[in-house]
Amino acid sequence: LILSSIDTSNLLANTMKNSASPLLILLLTFIGPHRQDVTAFQPSSSFVSITPSIRCKHTTSSLFGNNEASTTTETTSTYSPSTSFDTIQFTEIDASNTPPNLQTILTSLKELKSGSDLRGTYAAHANSGGTIANMSHLIKQVKGEGNGVALTPFASHCFGVAFARWLLQREEGDSEEQLTQRNYKHGANALTICIGRDPRLHGERLADAFARGAESVDGVTKPVRVLYTGVTTTPSMYEFCRSGKCDAAIIITASHLPEDKNGMKFFSSEGGLDKSDIDELIVLAQEEATQWYDMGIMPPSSGNAGVLCEHVNFLPYYKETLKQAIGREVDPNPNPAKPLSNLNIVVNPGNGSGSFFSDLLRELGANVAGSLHLTPDGTFPDSIGVPNPEKKEMVDETIRACEECNADVGIMFDTDADRSGFVLPRSIDSNGVCSSYEPLNKNRLIALLSVIFSSSNPGSTIVTDSTTSEGLTAFLLQLGLKHFRYLRGYANVINKAKELQGSEMAIETSGHCALRENGWVDDGTYTAVKIIALLANSKGKGSLLDLISELEEMPFDVEYRVKAKDGLLETTTAVFESVSKSLEEKCSAEKEWTLDEDNLEGVRVRLSSGGFFMIRQSLHDPVISLQVESVCEEYARSVALSPLFELFSEHAPVLDLSAIER
Numbered sequence: 001l002i003l004s005s006i007d008t009s010n011l012l013a014n015t016m017k018n019s020a021s022p023l024l025i026l027l028l029t030f031i032g033p034h035r036q037d038v039t040a041f042q043p044s045s046s047f048v049s050i051t052p053s054i055r056c057k058h059t060t061s062s063l064f065g066n067n068e069a070s071t072t073t074e075t076t077s078t079y080s081p082s083t084s085f086d087t088i089q090f091t092e093i094d095a096s097n098t099p100p101n102l103q104t105i106l107t108s109l110k111e112l113k114s115g116s117d118l119r120g121t122y123a124a125h126a127n128s129g130g131t132i133a134n135m136s137h138l139i140k141q142v143k144g145e146g147n148g149v150a151l152t153p154f155a156s157h158c159f160g161v162a163f164a165r166w167l168l169q170r171e172e173g174d175s176e177e178q179l180t181q182r183n184y185k186h187g188a189n190a191l192t193i194c195i196g197r198d199p200r201l202h203g204e205r206l207a208d209a210f211a212r213g214a215e216s217v218d219g220v221t222k223p224v225r226v227l228y229t230g231v232t233t234t235p236s237m238y239e240f241c242r243s244g245k246c247d248a249a250i251i252i253t254a255s256h257l258p259e260d261k262n263g264m265k266f267f268s269s270e271g272g273l274d275k276s277d278i279d280e281l282i283v284l285a286q287e288e289a290t291q292w293y294d295m296g297i298m299p300p301s302s303g304n305a306g307v308l309c310e311h312v313n314f315l316p317y318y319k320e321t322l323k324q325a326i327g328r329e330v331d332p333n334p335n336p337a338k339p340l341s342n343l344n345i346v347v348n349p350g351n352g353s354g355s356f357f358s359d360l361l362r363e364l365g366a367n368v369a370g371s372l373h374l375t376p377d378g379t380f381p382d383s384i385g386v387p388n389p390e391k392k393e394m395v396d397e398t399i400r401a402c403e404e405c406n407a408d409v410g411i412m413f414d415t416d417a418d419r420s421g422f423v424l425p426r427s428i429d430s431n432g433v434c435s436s437y438e439p440l441n442k443n444r445l446i447a448l449l450s451v452i453f454s455s456s457n458p459g460s461t462i463v464t465d466s467t468t469s470e471g472l473t474a475f476l477l478q479l480g481l482k483h484f485r486y487l488r489g490y491a492n493v494i495n496k497a498k499e500l501q502g503s504e505m506a507i508e509t510s511g512h513c514a515l516r517e518n519g520w521v522d523d524g525t526y527t528a529v530k531i532i533a534l535l536a537n538s539k540g541k542g543s544l545l546d547l548i549s550e551l552e553e554m555p556f557d558v559e560y561r562v563k564a565k566d567g568l569l570e571t572t573t574a575v576f577e578s579v580s581k582s583l584e585e586k587c588s589a590e591k592e593w594t595l596d597e598d599n600l601e602g603v604r605v606r607l608s609s610g611g612f613f614m615i616r617q618s619l620h621d622p623v624i625s626l627q628v629e630s631v632c633e634e635y636a637r638s639v640a641l642s643p644l645f646e647l648f649s650e651h652a653p654v655l656d657l658s659a660i661e662r
Helices: 008-017 022-037 100-111 132-144 153-172 176-182 203-215 234-242 275-295 315-329 353-363 392-405 442-456 470-478 490-499 524-538 544-548 569-587 633-649
Strands: 053-059 072-078 117-122 191-197 224-231 248-252 261-268 345-348 409-413 420-428 434-440 461-464 482-485 503-507 513-515 556-564 593-595 603-607 612-617 623-630
Touching: 100 132, 100 153, 100 275, 153 191, 153 203, 153 248, 153 261, 153 275, 191 203, 191 234, 203 224, 203 248, 203 261, 234 248, 234 261, 234 315, 234 524, 261 275, 315 353, 315 524, 345 353, 345 392, 353 409, 353 524, 392 409, 392 420, 392 434, 409 524, 420 524, 420 544, 434 442, 434 544, 442 461, 442 470, 442 503, 442 524, 442 544, 461 490, 470 482, 490 503, 490 513, 513 524, 524 544, 556 569, 556 633, 569 593, 569 603, 569 612, 569 623, 569 633, 603 633, 612 633, 623 633
Parallel strands: 191 224, 191 248, 345 409, 461 482, 461 503
Antiparallel strands: 053 072, 117 261, 248 261, 409 420, 420 434, 503 513, 556 623, 593 603, 603 612, 612 623
């Protein structure tokens, strides 16, 4: 502050003339250009805030001492909190006085948010030693290689601390009655958090880091206790909470994403955490990361020693709840101990967490000898890769397995078994020989499940995502049901169903399905329970596909994904807004188009032939989705794809249009 009041330009010249120390020269060089702005940098009230538009210097050189030449230029940059900090690397300080290495870490924690989950590319670091600067470098390296945001054991540790603190903070405002109702089951008045994971190998390292972080939190009124239940499913974690086996839970999974990805989903006794809850966790995780940055060291890790906390095995309990559900659903049930003894079922969990479901069905009497990929394996070694019931390869191999053993149904799960898909025979002869297997997914799955509710809950509401077909709406009306089409994203659909009186099911075309009777948790295994019970109750009465024969399906149903070349959400947002405006204006001039005024996401246009097309922006990726449903490909090309290609071509410099061009 003293030096800032000196005429540094004259002082610097005299200092250099007299051969002063290089350190003093460097200090005066820094102060001189900034003297006029000494009071401009005021600490922000929140260390994560970002000034929308600032004057700064950025450099293309590495912050970690490589020998590459660097260039520095001055620029004015306007960006949002989601802007990549590799684009603008601060050489001094930013508007919140946050050091560059720390800002990189804090930003990466925020960028892990994916709706109501956390997701990123797994990036390992040393089990012990290392500095926060190393962590910052690792995060930048992952992003620089085009792999997005890094999910590290350090980040997992910070979120373990954050989740424990978040849970304890919620209790501070609880009444005595509420605290009593929580009824802590484990330990002497302990807050208990259960950790599970899918088979990905790096899930164990992340689980250990999370456990160490959570257990490091000292509760004012109770200690934090962490349990590890190993490989399990996402819906099972909520069951453990609501059954009182734990007070909160987290599963480490990236669902159907590639094996190098991982993530986290959080649960309390009230259900899954929502987006605002995740925002609160991020702030708490950033506070924890800042404390480690101030100390300059990394938190301790168990390394290759596994997950060092109390181990439990809760999955058998969850398995038993599903068995009981099948027993209730099968009616009449002449053999309560073996209600599925007349069924031949192929289970394909794709080496994921749903592998236990085959054993469950066998114990209930089903023949599951034709099942495949039943061993959980995080390398996903078989032909389909990471399991996804929407993936053609998984559907095709399940069909082949069903054909080989004359199966009544084939069941597919994604990695963490919160989604399912099915394969059913179109024809069954008088001898029970099945043939012409077809997938039961997307609109078909919604329609068949709705048949069940048209009988059990007449007049109820079915909430779906925005991409369902025109034919599905008509089919649900024929069943006497109401159809509410809402925003894409399973959390959006579930929350809307909770709001609506008389709703019984929230389901996406992706296979995410949550039922009121099951506590609104999206559960692929419980969806399978409903389909299996319907099959058992309808055995000998023809194919289940006959129950949805009135569902109008268009021969051409394709989704195209238009990607931003720079990989930035800001790019797709700008393009989407422009194309949407042009599209809505164009609707009045196109005879074949009718704008869907009731649509709540993107732009949906009905075609005079009976199909539709719609564009919407992806929730998490720099992608614009274009879905077209039409009577044939030629009509889709002339009436929808060609006009849309013209609109998107106006933004060709920033878009990859190859999907539509093909």
